[in-house]
Amino acid sequence: MPRTPRTSAKAKDRSSPIQLLTPEGEIVRDNKLPFDPLSADLPALYRDMVMTRRLDTEAIALQRQGELGLWPSLFGQEAAQVGAARALLPNDMVFPTYREHGVAWCRGLDPASLLGLFRGTTLGGWDPADANFNLYTLVIGAQTLHGVGYAMGIVRDLARDLLDTSKGGTGELPAVLVFLGDGALSEGETNEAFIWATTQSLPVVFFCQNNQWAISAPYSVQSTVPVAQRAAGFGLPGVRVDGNDVLACLAATRRALRKARTGGGPTLIEAFTYRRNAHTTADDASRYRESAEEKEWAGKDPIARLHAHLTATGAVEPAFFDEVEAEAKDFAEGLRSRCRALPEPDASLPFEHTYAEMTPELHRQLAHHRAHLASLQETAEHAGDRA
Amino acid sequence: MPTAKDFRLPDVGEGLTEADILQWTVSPGDTVEVNQIIVEIETAKAAVELPSPYAGIVSVLHAAEGDTLPVGAPLITIDVDEPTGGGEPLPVPETAEVAHPPEPPSGPRSAAGDEDGRTALLVGYGPRADGPARRRAARPAAPTVPATSSAPVGKAEAPSVPDAPRPSAKPPVRKLAKDLGVDLWAVVPTGPHGTVSREDVHRAAAPPAGPAVDVHPRNTASGSRGETRIPVRGVRKHMAAAMVLSAFTAPHVTEFVTVDISETMRLRELVRARREFAGIRISPMLFVAKALLHALRRTPELNSQWDEARQEIVLKHYVNLGIAAATDRGLVVPNIKDADLLSLSELGAAIAGLAKTAREGRTEPRDLTGGTVTLTNVGVFGVDTGTPILNPGEAAILAVGAVRRTPWVVQDQRGERIEPRWTTQLALSFDHRLADGQQGSRLLADIADMLREPGLAML
Numbered sequence: 001m002p003r004t005p006r007t008s009a010k011a012k013d014r015s016s017p018i019q020l021l022t023p024e025g026e027i028v029r030d031n032k033l034p035f036d037p038l039s040a041d042l043p044a045l046y047r048d049m050v051m052t053r054r055l056d057t058e059a060i061a062l063q064r065q066g067e068l069g070l071w072p073s074l075f076g077q078e079a080a081q082v083g084a085a086r087a088l089l090p091n092d093m094v095f096p097t098y099r100e101h102g103v104a105w106c107r108g109l110d111p112a113s114l115l116g117l118f119r120g121t122t123l124g125g126w127d128p129a130d131a132n133f134n135l136y137t138l139v140i141g142a143q144t145l146h147g148v149g150y151a152m153g154i155v156r157d158l159a160r161d162l163l164d165t166s167k168g169g170t171g172e173l174p175a176v177l178v179f180l181g182d183g184a185l186s187e188g189e190t191n192e193a194f195i196w197a198t199t200q201s202l203p204v205v206f207f208c209q210n211n212q213w214a215i216s217a218p219y220s221v222q223s224t225v226p227v228a229q230r231a232a233g234f235g236l237p238g239v240r241v242d243g244n245d246v247l248a249c250l251a252a253t254r255r256a257l258r259k260a261r262t263g264g265g266p267t268l269i270e271a272f273t274y275r276r277n278a279h280t281t282a283d284d285a286s287r288y289r290e291s292a293e294e295k296e297w298a299g300k301d302p303i304a305r306l307h308a309h310l311t312a313t314g315a316v317e318p319a320f321f322d323e324v325e326a327e328a329k330d331f332a333e334g335l336r337s338r339c340r341a342l343p344e345p346d347a348s349l350p351f352e353h354t355y356a357e358m359t360p361e362l363h364r365q366l367a368h369h370r371a372h373l374a375s376l377q378e379t380a381e382h383a384g385d386r387a
Numbered sequence: 388m389p390t391a392k393d394f395r396l397p398d399v400g401e402g403l404t405e406a407d408i409l410q411w412t413v414s415p416g417d418t419v420e421v422n423q424i425i426v427e428i429e430t431a432k433a434a435v436e437l438p439s440p441y442a443g444i445v446s447v448l449h450a451a452e453g454d455t456l457p458v459g460a461p462l463i464t465i466d467v468d469e470p471t472g473g474g475e476p477l478p479v480p481e482t483a484e485v486a487h488p489p490e491p492p493s494g495p496r497s498a499a500g501d502e503d504g505r506t507a508l509l510v511g512y513g514p515r516a517d518g519p520a521r522r523r524a525a526r527p528a529a530p531t532v533p534a535t536s537s538a539p540v541g542k543a544e545a546p547s548v549p550d551a552p553r554p555s556a557k558p559p560v561r562k563l564a565k566d567l568g569v570d571l572w573a574v575v576p577t578g579p580h581g582t583v584s585r586e587d588v589h590r591a592a593a594p595p596a597g598p599a600v601d602v603h604p605r606n607t608a609s610g611s612r613g614e615t616r617i618p619v620r621g622v623r624k625h626m627a628a629a630m631v632l633s634a635f636t637a638p639h640v641t642e643f644v645t646v647d648i649s650e651t652m653r654l655r656e657l658v659r660a661r662r663e664f665a666g667i668r669i670s671p672m673l674f675v676a677k678a679l680l681h682a683l684r685r686t687p688e689l690n691s692q693w694d695e696a697r698q699e700i701v702l703k704h705y706v707n708l709g710i711a712a713a714t715d716r717g718l719v720v721p722n723i724k725d726a727d728l729l730s731l732s733e734l735g736a737a738i739a740g741l742a743k744t745a746r747e748g749r750t751e752p753r754d755l756t757g758g759t760v761t762l763t764n765v766g767v768f769g770v771d772t773g774t775p776i777l778n779p780g781e782a783a784i785l786a787v788g789a790v791r792r793t794p795w796v797v798q799d800q801r802g803e804r805i806e807p808r809w810t811t812q813l814a815l816s817f818d819h820r821l822a823d824g825q826q827g828s829r830l831l832a833d834i835a836d837m838l839r840e841p842g843l844a845m846l
Contacts, residue, residue, distance in 0.1 A: 061422045063397075063399065064435065064436070064437050064438055065394070065438065065439075065440040066395065066396075066397025066398070067397075069398070069401065070401055278433075280401075281399060281400070282399070282400040282401040282432060284432055284433030287752060288752055289752070290752075336421070
């Protein structure tokens, strides 16, 4: 018989993040964010997080072996990404930063395609329309305006037909889920995006993973109040959840997306979490932060707490964990081979992809470029002859 | 049949050209798994562990610990058993081969898996094609290599430092340096935040004062025995910049006193015997530290900071006591926060902990910032005193010399005589902008008094 969840002691404190799954693995209730635990497939969420982490660790190893130029690790943010992504419907559109590997996984994107950008074989890697998952955006905060623009398009193209139920509409629009980090909050674009989304009541949800470090800049140098509290200044609701709690992230995103789909306007969700690795593989976090802080957050691991819950409640057979582990291992080996087999781009791609159709000038430039490459090839061969 | 696979040194940090081998965790003959950590390397950006791309048996380590390798050089060779190749690269479609962009002849190749005939990708972002060769030339020459006698002498001949961070300078200053043929690496920066200013460039460009430099060095005996060039990087680079900044911005005054610390040595024996001090190293320096903290209460002017930008003197109401520590990687000065609130045993434990952490190279960034006054023990090197240079941003630094048995004039009712006593020398440098001779002398005299007569600390 299911126990009645107790009310979280922390829930009484207004500023502390909403938590539905404690670090000890207990499901708790919070009146600020109603949630029915039966509405979530907990073993599937667990699997998503394990696979996401395995993807991340394998990519780091590939970078260390010279197969990737760079990798931004999501280690520690699995719950925030999986929770948010599993609240999406297929028609919803996602605008990621460059760290949303867990969201890409949940959207069904081929994980190997994430590696191309970091291997230097592509400037994109996938068709955003395939999984309704936009390309990674490296410019901090730029995707917030892209997402808002997309939401404006939804309203202009679809709102009249879809929202009017008397004329056969479903009453729901597709929604846009925009990801951003705490560093993006100091960018002008992000502030513009908040303003546009609010004043036009657009179907967009901003999901901010506050991992507390914008490369080496701590959150405290950006703001003296929590991210969620800043929403009020723009006139949109802000909600602060424990970003290492997959259920709180799922519940908050579901509620916000539902509101957006039915014309209720935007929401800013702050998932309070921690970037446990350095900013990227080219960064050394020990130069600017304490190892004690890293240890503290290791104790709040998002996967460990769901593991603890599944074990304590007997929701899965013990073999389940071994199966997921074995699947992750196979997945990593496949990813490794597929990374090395990523096709190398033809020199013509930048010319072909500039416009839908190549202009005569671009044809001329491409021919010139090919001739130049051929001359380099000759030089290389001559050098080889001499050697 | 086993195949020998080379793992070449990758660029692990976006544009690095070389790395130092810190530590191997495998030896020839060891069996390794894919992703097993095989070596720790240090680049200009970070110390990084490298995982093996192959499963097999280690056959060759191509570099020794302490060596510097250019990116793309073979690092390790692993014998791989491969019937069908589990973790091996999949065959690349023929079309990819045709479409392949030509590779620079000497360009570094993929870190792994370029022996199957296909031309591999660059390693990471990769340095320029001429990178490794040029860098290799700039690496420290062995002491046996004779100095080149034809080296041009002039403003552009200063050695470039391959891996140190680029000197900071505004674009117009960079342009000026380029126009004047001045190597920014060789300029001593005196601008704000350690940047190279326009004046610095002009100074570097000006011909050296004094007699003209002999452009044809004589082939003297010492010249023929060679030189060793050591790239300035890491802790030493940081220390050098801090010392230059301090020496050329803060007007230093150093005062000395020799003091009979026999009573302190007696107190030390008493303290040592007490249970609460069990396991804590009770050195004479601990009492010097305590005396310094005491004395600063009467002379807080020397626990302060000069704020040039705001033209203010910042008096600190807390003492973060820096302890200079010599480590394998150079001098570091971690500090003990709120040292003035600690008891003698807490202070002893803190000093020991700080020194140990520093020697192990594990000092946390926060321990290296926020110091307000520094203590340096030159006595451990067997010398009597020195003129210490201030840690930038601090008003005072105290050096303690060796503690020795010295003939000393002792005076009592029976008159004067010479006795062997425990003595040491103290040297206090202070920033003359923040304090004058009166305060500096009072601080030093107070410390000396307390060490001569520790009971005075009760006052």
